[in-house]
Amino acid sequence: MYKQTYSRYATRNNLNFIISGISEIGKLEKEQIKPLNLLSQKIISAIKKKEIIVIFKENFPIGFIWWTFTKKVPYGINFGNERETFCWVSWSYVVKKERNKGIGAKLYKLLEEESKKRGVKQMRLDVFTVNKNSEKFHLKLGFKPQLTIFRKKIKGDPKK
Secondary structure (H helix, E strand, C coil): CCCCEEEEECCHHHHHHHHHHHHHHHHHCCCCCCCHHHHHHHHHHHHHCCCEEEEEECCEEEEEEEEEEEEEECCCCCCEEEEEEEEEEEEEEECHHHCCCCHHHHHHHHHHHHHHHCCCCCEEECCCCCCHHHHHHHHHHCCCCCCCCCCCCCCCCCCC
């Protein structure tokens, strides 16, 4: 594990770093990220709830993980409520030059500890199929595929 780092809950000072990480992920996954003001509001709300951890090297942020503890399943046969609370990982990110150094694994280890403190027994997340590095990383951490969501764009004017 990478030893010259420290972590803490995100603050508003980390807002731009988190937005830039999410934007980088969005470009890779070819997904449009929410309007900046809406994304900023959601990040600030998560910061207030202490649902984002940022990891630093030499006082510079190099990665983050954003989660929520919930019973709401956003997909599948159990869409809606689960019986047990689980940890939904919304975003995890490490800057390019610090990847493959154990930073991402360290962030997930911190989140696992946070989950255990709350009696949460399961983490879930989604990975876009174009993001092969993320898929490989999460499999290495012990995550197992659960569901595939398909999408088809409908051509033409939807108002006709």
